[in-house]
Amino acid sequence: MTDSIRVLIVDDSAFMRRAIARMLTADPEIEIVGSVGDGAQGLEAIRTLQPDVVTMDIEMPVMDGLTALKKIMDETPLPVIMMSTLTQNGATATLTALSLGAFDFVPKPESSMIDVLGVERELREKVRAAAHSRRSKRRLTGLHGTASVHAATLGHQAPAPAAAKPQAPVAPTPSVRPAGSRVPEVIGIGISTGGPPALQSLFSALPGDFPVGIVVVQHMPPGFTKPLAERLNRICPMTIREAMDGEVVEPKKALIAPAGTHLVLKREGSHLVCRTMDASTTKTWHKPSVDVLFASIAQVVGPKALAVIMTGMGNDGTAGATAIKGRGGEIWSQDEATSVVYGMPRTVFEAGVVDRVLPLGSIPTALTTLVGSS
Template sequence: MNRIKVLVVDDSAFMRKMISDILNSDPFIEVIGTARNGKDGIDKMEKLSPDVITLDIEMPIMDGLTALKNIMDRNPLPVVMLSSLTQEGAETTLKALQFGAVDFIQKPSGPISLDIEKIKESIVRKVREAASANIASMSKGNELTEPPSPLPLTVQTKANKENRKTIVAIGVSTGGPRALQQVLTQLPADFPAPLVIVQHMPPKFTKSLAERLDKLSAITIKEAEHGELLQKGTAYIAPGDFHMKVKKIGMSLAANITKDQPIRGHRPSVDALFESISTLHGYKKILVVLTGMGSDGTHGMQVVKQEDPGTIAIAEASETSVVFGMPKSAIQTGLVNQVSPIQDISQSILKAMEN
């Protein structure tokens, strides 16, 4: 197997060396060059033809966002951003994911993180995952500019919405912010059910993601709070590093936010969310598995389907998934009712609500 060729772009000589040493310690990765700013990075990219670029956000001469736009315009490649833990860093990172970055890595303690070794496994894993990403789904021509107009409710859905209790649960990981924007901005303001969402993402980032998507969407989108009652026409995103489950309180549903142990390495966990929905009797259930590495959501989907065979399961198609792992795992169970490209997922959800 050919090693993954990586270009490391960071304005700190210390960080360039540390990230290079971490990546070179993996037998499947080779750092073929480093660069000290975005402009230097683009010049080196054209000379060295890397498979993956790690790109710091805050740099002189040309910052990471400007460099990322140039990369995606000239020669789209898998890019992994390095971000600070601040709220401002979270917002900038979400812009980078919007512009085409595959994923991001949090520096543990600021721009020069002397303790970068703490996240060695995460750096190696994310670079390896990025190398297999479907970059065509994120390159020029596929960028998200103006959000699409919301789809109208059908006559059938309008007729059903007063007497039908429905819950929609979505699981997503790598490539998720763009995928969620595609799906949620197409849902109408009078969407007749609550949506609960697990996006694999650390604290601060989920709140920024919810606020950003809320500005673009007709429905309300927010980071979930423990104990709040779930409302129709509102999407609730699990807070980073917390599980979100749904529980029944009287005639209503509520968000149950917990710090229980990670499940198969994830907190929040799609499996935890889906499994909690299996206990909701009297509700129509729609499960959606979007782009992401691994298999989170598959076990939970199996539990829900076993409890309620009438559950509708929808998975994103390979051609639009940045990483096809999670949808592929769900599809391989034979329990998925519909496989759709990302631009058709909203329509698939609305159709599932008609019956």
Template sequence: MNKIKVLVVDDSAFMRKVISDIINSYPDMEVIEKARDGNDALQKIETFSPDVVTMDVEMPKLDGLSALKNIMDTNPVPVIMLSSLTQNGAEQTVKALQFGAVDFIPKPSGSISLDIEKVKDDIISKIRIAAGAKRKLQNLNINHDLNSIVKIKPPTKKIDYKKQLKKLIVMGTSTGGPKALHEVLPKIPVNIDAAILIVQHMPPGFTKSLADRLDILSQIKVKEAEHGEKVIPGCAYITPGNYHLNVESIYNQIKKDLIINLNQNNPIKGHRPSVDEMLLSVTKHFWSDIICVIMTGMGSDGSKNLHLIKQKGGKVIAEHQSTCIVYGMPKAAIQTGNVDSIVPLEDITKEIISMI
């Protein structure tokens, strides 16, 4: 059996040792080398050709984000970022995911986490997933240049809170999802006649940074969803980590309103938020057209309730295998027979607009 070769990058000698010991305790993987900063990592990637790199976000000299951009531009290899749970750590992690990191792991207690063993299972499972994405990552045309991303938006994002909600787009994604959302949402026009609800599998503390980042880059308003708020056309709402997103409809004499209802009911198949939970709720309570988009991610979340979208007369788009970092969720969706269109990531926004 060929072992997964891992390069561990961290400026703390303690963290390098602890993470290496965790990895080396599993028979299907091994740490082939360690690096103390980004410059050291770049040299050792060239020399040792690892299958996966685990890399601290915050390091001296060449930090994790700068090193990641260099790696993706010159020698693409799956990178898993290790991040502190600070606001700055979350913001840097979201940028890293945009620039091509496969996934990230929050350090339980800061940059030097004596309790890193708490996320041991997360480290191992994400290394295995990342290793499977190596060939895919090298074949993808990943855009790392912020200046080339669509940024054309009006001076202020004027939201018409009185506008009737008639169309709804629901998106579900997991591993590789932040990068996919950075490709899709900035292309959506400001005058889109629909609201967007998004489930991205992500732990608490990171979804707000993701929403804030996407809001800067997008023409539409992007925000972290809040309990009790009204769903407005021209807005995208990202479900907070560790919450399910449900909706309820409220009727008045003039129009119907859709209200977001966040809850911490039991995880569904290990997920909170759950795409399936969101789909179940919107098909129960939304009164008009629904478009569902399933993008890159491990597992099958979202596939169980796609038939409810079809029963409501809605349409379903799945990301094509060729652009998925992990072809799990789209594959499961396609296998249900409920998908109307299968398109590569760069064409998903165009497909949404054509369906609307």
């Protein structure tokens, strides 16, 4: 199994370690190389076993998951997937883990068989994405050390290496608005794996008086988008909050779609208004869905829309971006080198609808230039 994905499981519950192992080994390409009960044992196992991916519990004796994660990122950066409880405390700790460099998180399964099957699918997909991301970063950096790999894993902009193979033209950010571009009425952002740190990087660099309203779909389970919005609001100049049904999209404010429902925009009088939708009415896997939001933006805003597809696995957003492009709107995507997972940006680029490909660190300047903000 020379090409297998080597996984280390770190969890203080023997039952959970066995459950995670069963979920993962259902995939013939995944190999469990170790299973330990606390963060200290996990650090030692990483040194000796050299796994490709680690699954990490948060609350453990001897050394908790957050402490272990910090040490991993300092000593031997590699993809870590946090196993999180669906509680307020669990959401807060998980967001902290993502800010420290965790690749992603998976909620621990509840009691129902449907829930367990959903978690099993999500866990395997994210382990595969984590392993692929690590190998891709090694390719892009030409194996010249770990600094760029670490930066990309964190969701921060890594310097593009000379040996990197360009996958799309990346134009320098101009100081004047590009010809053919127009000031958008609304900016829609679709993002998934690697999203919280990338959103922090983006919104930290946008001014508080940014003159165009922003609406974001970040793939997360219920209970996580509100703490994310609150965290970003505390540290970023713009007002950022979880969108409420009936809330107006307006300048100086970014709204994050609430998890567990779909968010669409409606034209009500002279305003663009957020409306939540029962997610059970659609067949989309993600709730909220980037495609659902973007389709509504295409319908009500058309040529005055800008859609930005950022880091994330899968293809959510490609159909919606295609709809916006078909109505005359503009599409940007994040580049491969700075995407934690180059899935969503790749599929929208391959659909042939992307106008600009930008590294994460250039997106804020490009946006402020486009809208004429200081």
